[in-house]
Amino acid sequence: xxxxxxxxxxxxxxxxxxxxxxxxxxxxxxxxxxxxxxxxxxxxxxxxxxxxxxxxxxxxxxxxxxxxxxxxxxxxxxxxxxxxxxxxxxxxxxxxxxxxxxxxxxxxxxxxxxxxxxxxxxxxxxxxxxxxxxxxxxxxxxxxxxxxxxxxxxxxxxxxxxxxxxxxxxxxxxxxxxxxxxxxxxxxxxxxxxxxxxxxxxxxxxxxxxxxxxxxxxxxxxxxxxxxxxxxxxxxxxxxxxxxxxxxxxxxxxxxxxxxxxxxxxxxxxxxxxxxxxxxxxxxx
Numbered sequence: 001x002x003x004x005x006x007x008x009x010x011x012x013x014x015x016x017x018x019x020x021x022x023x024x025x026x027x028x029x030x031x032x033x034x035x036x037x038x039x040x041x042x043x044x045x046x047x048x049x050x051x052x053x054x055x056x057x058x059x060x061x062x063x064x065x066x067x068x069x070x071x072x073x074x075x076x077x078x079x080x081x082x083x084x085x086x087x088x089x090x091x092x093x094x095x096x097x098x099x100x101x102x103x104x105x106x107x108x109x110x111x112x113x114x115x116x117x118x119x120x121x122x123x124x125x126x127x128x129x130x131x132x133x134x135x136x137x138x139x140x141x142x143x144x145x146x147x148x149x150x151x152x153x154x155x156x157x158x159x160x161x162x163x164x165x166x167x168x169x170x171x172x173x174x175x176x177x178x179x180x181x182x183x184x185x186x187x188x189x190x191x192x193x194x195x196x197x198x199x200x201x202x203x204x205x206x207x208x209x210x211x212x213x214x215x216x217x218x219x220x221x222x223x224x225x226x227x228x229x230x231x232x233x234x235x236x237x238x239x240x241x242x243x244x245x246x247x248x249x250x251x252x253x254x255x256x257x258x259x260x261x262x263x264x265x266x267x268x269x270x271x272x273x274x275x276x277x278x279x280x281x282x283x284x285x
Contacts, residue, residue, distance in 0.1 A: 191233030
């Protein structure tokens with residue numbers, strides 16, 4: 001350390017500090033101060049006013065007896081470095097097993113030689129606030145992952161439900177009329193794959209130029225329940241039943257699209273049902 005001014009740190013200033021003042025200084029810069037003999041015996045203990053629990057039984061005890069099993073080798077390695085006058089004795093984190101505390105107390109210590117008697121001053125910083133914050137961050141991360149897994153589960157159930165519905169179902173943005181999602185039945189109705197439908201306006205797939213305005217009007221009012229649209233893909237007319245709902249920060253519209261049954265379509269429906277029964281029946285025909 002460099003010394004400036006009329007007083008020298010080596011010979012003048014430190015001896016002028018009274019013991020009580022020195023104790024107050026140490027308690028303000030460290031949460032825990034220990035004076036330890038080279039073998040590990042605790043000669044003195046100083047704690048900040050906020051440090052808990054009490055360490056009244058520590059003086060004359062060996063520091064090794066106040067540590068967890070994992071921390072004892074780390075302490076002894078640092079003490080050996082001081083005994084060998086190794087200048088690279090870096091700070092070390094030790095966990096204390098303190099009577100009156102339900103959990104271990106982590107403390108980060110720096111080591112300082114006190115004089116010719118080879119006693120060591122250990123200044124410690126209580127790491128419990130940092131550990132608590134880390135545990136809160138871990139708990140928050142676990143909660144986020146749990147919410148993410150729950151969301152994925154809901155999305156999977158929603159996707160299975162959508163695919164099991166025989167009618168074409170399309171989700172629209174109530175503000176723009178853009179298709180947000182659809183099921184496989186809607187792909188057949190519009191003649192396009194799902195990726196090709198999502199992001200496109202509902203008006204691009206129908207003949208009517210004001211299709212979305214009609215859909216939005218029916219969804220917003222209770223006087224009508226459906227609107228009839230003609231799809232460009234098949235030139236067939238469909239009944240669209242819209243339902244307005246709120247999702248996140250925007251309104252959406254769920255459209256149920258079913259074909260209009262004309263007078264001459266009963267025979268076609270019967271033929272389709274018979275064909276399905278013939279192909280899917282378990283008995284020989």
